[in-house]
Amino acid sequence: MKTPRTMFFAVILACASSQTLAASEQDVVASYVELAHTVYSDSLQEAQQLKADIDAFLAKPSQQSLQTAKQAWLQARIPYQQSEAFRFGNPVVDNWEGQLNAWPLDEGFIDYVSPDYQGELGNTGATANIVAATQLQLGANHIDLSTITPELLASLNELGGSEANVATGYHAIEFLLWGQDLNGTEAGAGERSFTDYLSGAHCTNGNCQRRKDYLAATAQLLIDDLTYMVDQWSATSKDNYRQLFLQLPEQEAVTRILFSMGSLALGELAGERMRVALEANSSEDEHDCFSDNTHFAHYYDWKGISNVFQAEYTSSQGKSFKGDSLADLLAEKNPQLAKKMAHQMAQTNQAIYQLVTMAEDKTSPMKFDQMIAEGNTKGAAAINNAIAELTKTTELIEQTAKVLGITNLTPNFSAGL
Structure with missing residues (x-):
């Protein structure tokens, strides 16, 4: 049995231990770089499975193997x-x-499109059709396309100065798997047939072998790019971005973390990806437009913001990461604001998940491209509600910065880092 004196020292030690475990800016930054490595590693693992399924589809094209790749x-x-x-x-x-x-x-930059297709205004590469062309003349650029490789495709991005000339990445793969979504703001996604990848007389829409080469090359480039980013955040790599980030002054590092959260929440997700599409009533401004996966794209963008604030992540395989978080730090500095932020993030999560609920409804699904249709008051209300909640969250991110002593939320990139 402990005497009063030993109990007193036990309390002192417990308090000291509690102080030691309290989150600091340094702890938050350390958790952040590890979280980044975890998320990118998971992205790479899923991309490797995607490539394996694409390889299997290309080896034996069928409706089933195409569906597996999708x-x-x-x-x-x-x-x-x-x-x-x-x-x-x-x-x-x-x-x-x-x-x-x-x-x-501009999907016509990559492959065949419908006869009435109209690319971005002024983009002379909008219907270049790399799959069908063995050479390309765009302004002063004369390019040999006879052999499709990851390196060639990477060199074609933003060709001629147009950002719509996208030759690689998730959306190029999406288009090659689904094809154009010709439904506008009506129900339905792309309906590319697996026969676009068959050989000889069974090939539809021509150039099936080159289409296979293109899909294989851009899938490989995706792996190469994600491998690079995993290495940039790895604790075992030397002279990488992780090491440089850890050398930043702690307040600058935290500034960047908060700035990233706010920029994705307000400028990108609420602005470019929701408000622009809604105001234009344009499915061309839909993020995952060929597959009608946009509702999930928006939700997981939001989930990423929440992950950073909470310093937590659950991988596709169910593995969990938890570190010292901004939420912990804020709770120590200003418990009242921390509770307000927790409530607001729950509200934002509910508002954005409502888009998922509507899109995945079993009896009457309403995908994002249908929500943005002119006259769809129910869809517009749900999107505007998500925008409003994201805006409120961003305001609290700015308040959090002030509580943490950050008076200017603009990062300092003067050193090139």
């Missing part, structure tokens, strides 16, 4: 969309991201 693409999007929370505050990500996730794209 499902793998949908699965691969789950971790990758959550990784977008590391954009905007990390130049290594922003300088790389376009090759994997650029959108919207």
